[in-house]
Amino acid sequence: MESKSDNKGIWKYSEKWEEELLLLKSIIDKTELTETTKWGGPVYVYNKKNVVGIGGFKDYFTIWFFNGVFLKDEKKKLINAQEDITKSLRQWRFTSKEEVNEKEILEYIAEAIENEKQGKIIKPAKKEAIVSELLNKEMAKNLALKEAFEKFSPYKQYEFLEYIETAKQEKTKISRIEKVLPMILANVGLNDKYR
Known part of the structure; x- marks a missing residue:
């Protein structure tokens, strides 16, 4: 014992x-x-x-x-x-x-x-916020999409935005958005299947 x-x-x-x-x-x-x-x-x-x-x-x-x-x-x-x-x-x-x-x-x-x-502390490094104009347009057209997206944790939202916005070309961004829309609506995070 x-x-x-x-x-x-x-x-x-x-x-x-x-x-x-x-x-x-x-x-x-x-x-x-x-x-x-x-x-x-x-x-x-x-x-x-x-x-x-x-x-x-x-x-x-x-x-x-x-x-x-x-x-x-x-x-x-x-x-x-x-x-x-x-x-x-x-x-x-x-x-x-x-x-x-x-x-x-x-x-x-x-x-x-x-x-x-004096409040000296090391602040955790903050990731730069990413804005996706294209995704915002889609969400403006589709309220269910907006609501579904907002249910994700900030981290998962960030993963989606990063995935869309790291594409160099507009057409790639559009195809990536088309790929993630059903995932967002189904409440599936971008990397859930690997987690």
């Missing part, structure tokens, strides 16, 4: 670093952040926005900054734990209490809070 500590996920080593994490907590308690528990561990928020979290891993304990990408990091403390996955998150790792420098940590957290107040 699995013991309860097995499913703590990223906090499964927190007991190993109990004193160290309490030290980090005592430092963070001096800031204006509010402690909450998310994903089974302490996460500190400002105005409901995640600013920092702490946790113990196998070989180190860490404080992470949810929007650490914006920190100046003059002391070169922060690492991107998962290069491709996390755009914003940065970790500051420690292997002993001696490495914990309260003054530096408070400086970093103050900067993180300031960034939060």
Whole structure:
């Protein structure tokens, strides 16, 4: 039978670093952040926005900054734990209490809070909206088509528009529209059969 500590996920080593994490907590308690528990561990928020979290891993304990990408990091403390996955998150790792420098940590957290107040976040890349004049004409003539099209998620609408509008020639666009009209009316997404 699995013991309860097995499913703590990223906090499964927190007991190993109990004193160290309490030290980090005592430092963070001096800031204006509010402690909450998310994903089974302490996460500190400002105005409901995640600013920092702490946790113990196998070989180190860490404080992470949810929007650490914006920190100046003059002391070169922060690492991107998962290069491709996390755009914003940065970790500051420690292997002993001696490495914990309260003054530096408070400086970093103050900067993180300031960034939060300024609303610095990485916005997800937005796709350019595509307009299809031809499809709009068809929808103007055919209300059922318009209604059917509007039932699709924005993503699926985008797939249709992209498919029509990436055709170079007008006649290809028209033939593509002829192909997708029955699909739209039948409420079938462009790539549903491949999903």
